[in-house]
Amino acid sequence: MPSLTFVLPHWLYWTTLVVFPIVAMIMARRSKRDGERLYSLPLAYFILITGGILGLHRFYLKSVKWGLLFLPLFAAILYANAHQRDARETYSNAANIVRVATGTIQREEPRIAQADESLAELRAEVEAAEEGSFSQRAAERRLQREERRLETSRTRLEQARTDLAEQQAIADSAGEDRRFWEIVAFVCFAAILALIVLDAILMPFLVRKANRNIDPAEDAKDNAPEVSEHDRDRANVSRGWTGWIDNLSFYTGEFVSYWAVIAVFVYYYEVVARYVFNSPTNWAHEGMYLMFGMQYLIMGAYAMLCESHVRVDIFYAPLSPRRKAIADILTSVFFFIFAGVLLVTGWIFAADATRVNEVSFTEWQLAYWPFKWAIVVGAILLILQGIAKLGQDFRTLATGEPRVPGKA
Structure with missing residues (x-):
């Protein structure tokens, strides 16, 4: 078998991170014919x-x-x-x-x-x-x-x-x-x-x-009404001024979530290159763990929107909506301290990496500064989502009603 000498160009790596999620989001919304999946x-x-x-x-x-x-x-x-x-x-x-x-x-x-x-x-x-x-x-x-x-x-x-x-x-x-x-x-x-x-x-x-x-009966069974995970997460988006921030967090999170699919294909290529062509790569693992680091940071706001972060529910769950809002408002101080420190520290890291044009230590020599600017982007999104959550908590405190998805 011939050996593979392909090394992923830096421009193709960054282009894929931008273009692939857009294409995947379009392809995920499959067209239908008279209610049938095509x-x-x-x-x-x-x-x-x-x-x-x-x-x-x-x-x-x-x-x-x-x-x-x-x-x-x-x-x-x-x-x-x-x-x-x-x-x-x-x-x-x-x-x-x-x-x-x-x-x-x-x-x-x-x-x-x-x-x-x-x-x-x-x-x-x-x-x-x-x-x-x-x-x-x-x-x-x-x-x-x-x-x-x-x-x-x-x-x-x-x-x-x-x-x-x-x-x-x-x-x-x-x-x-x-x-x-x-x-x-x-x-x-x-x-x-x-x-x-x-x-x-x-x-x-x-x-x-x-x-x-396509079997119409089988397709009808597959298309039985059910709430998908996408729709459940989408239901957390409110309206009004907080809805703008919620939408930003939602679509940003959906965008970077498709990076996980990229990892599947990259590691698939790595396995084929290693075991079929006896040509292991020096870029697949590094490119993917750096990508997952950015995904982890940018997805923070999405996780906060969907209430996926870790919380001590044994104390929080039994509270009434108003008391939950009070607890969220009081503990938001610690949240904004954390997010602010993340923003400032990330800014320092990113500025230093950009100034010296920091690159990885491997032969691939991928630039590190975009990954460190992802810390800044993730912190900004997290702060904005925290502001939206704080606004919804004050609304609940004033009205006594829990936050209803689709309303602000």
């Missing part, structure tokens, strides 16, 4: 591009039989790549031993040849020295050291020749296995790619066929 051609193409290697577009269009054709091919790629990695590791280890053994042979053979000559000279010195003299004993010690050195060299040479013969055979076998599994993975990938191209051409016909096959 399959979307843009959504089908989007799934084909992002998940076509698993045949997810076929499952979306309820063409399960053809969708199941992709799965064994993808499994075969994973299986082949697993064996390919094992063969590569075996080949690498064997090739390293072969390289060391070859170097040992090249080093020890001349040394042994020279040692034979030096041994003859040392023996001649021993025989020529006077019997029992100091020079004879010194010559004998030199002869013994040279004989031990020669024996060690011969042992190393013999071991190197054995290792060379054994490991060269292992390296050759592992190399053949690696090439075989590379071919298997490539053929399976080429088959999936051919199916994807074919489905890309047939996609308009597949979508029309899926829409024709």
Whole structure:
């Protein structure tokens, strides 16, 4: 399998964070025909591009039989790549031993040849020295050291020749296995790619066929009246001047919530790149955890609008609406202190990061200052939502009525 060298450009990263949520919000509001849900051609193409290697577009269009054709091919790629990695590791280890053994042979053979000559000279010195003299004993010690050195060299040479013969055979076998599994993975990938191209051409016909096959009774069951989570959260938006702030918090939160979908596709790409093409990325994880950090900050106002923040309900829940409003007004002091400190601190962090053009420490070198300005944006949204909540609490305190969604 060929390796992937793609690195996400910085401009594409930021463009995706802006454009994708807009497109997703439009696509999420699926069109209907006489009350029936329709399959979307843009959504089908989007799934084909992002998940076509698993045949997810076929499952979306309820063409399960053809969708199941992709799965064994993808499994075969994973299986082949697993064996390919094992063969590569075996080949690498064997090739390293072969390289060391070859170097040992090249080093020890001349040394042994020279040692034979030096041994003859040392023996001649021993025989020529006077019997029992100091020079004879010194010559004998030199002869013994040279004989031990020669024996060690011969042992190393013999071991190197054995290792060379054994490991060269292992390296050759592992190399053949690696090439075989590379071919298997490539053929399976080429088959999936051919199916994807074919489905890309047939996609308009597949979508029309899926829409024709919609069962009205089943669709009616799916479209049974129910309050979606989106509608429940939308019901928290009030009217009047507080409604403007509520709408800002709601749509901002809905916008960044689609970033979680981006993470699904990015990590999907990372898994495919790592296990199919043996090409792990250096940007996927960093880009996503920085994105989730911004999402956490900007979603604060949305969570406050929907009353999703942690609260000690054991004391708060039994209170009457007016007493709840009093408790909220009193505790809002601590909220505005926190939000104000977050705003000031975030401003300092963002200004410093912008001034020095701070970037990440990885090879990707993504600019950090936009993420730190997200602290400022999140703090501003949180303060505005706190002001809207405070206004609604004063209204409840004055009228004694709980906040009614859609009213201010």
